[in-house]
Amino acid sequence: MAARSQKNAECCTDSMNLPEEMEAALLQQGGLERLKEIIPNKESLVPEAKVFNALSDPIRLQILHALRVIDLCPCLLKNIAELSDSKLSYHLNILEEASLIVSSPRKRWRIYMLTDQGRSLIKD
DSSP states (O other), X not given: OHHHHHHHHHHTSTTOOOOHHHHHHHHHTTOHHHHHHHSOOTGGGXXXXXXXXXXXXXXXXXXXXXXXXXXXXXXXXXXXXXXXXXXXXHHHHHHHXXXXXXXXXXXXXXXXXXXXHHHHHSOO
């Protein structure tokens, strides 16, 4: 493992002792500073990270697949996912924050549905 640490240290020294093909590719992109300019900053990636977080749980994926078939109220989602009210609420909140689902009040009901973004991520 010491050899690996030494090799990594050699790669990223001030002299940029890079393999030729990597150096050529980096120069083709305009250099390191240009590459850093075109890569999004961490703050701008927060919404995307929320989507990946939302998609990382099988329960939330099950909810999304159910909503792909039909818009549903919480009582049906709770039954489908076999969750308590509080756990369902937790998962729905994560999906809403990631803009994958929205809800709409209808009389005394709340109906959940996929957003266009949610629909594009969940295939039949």
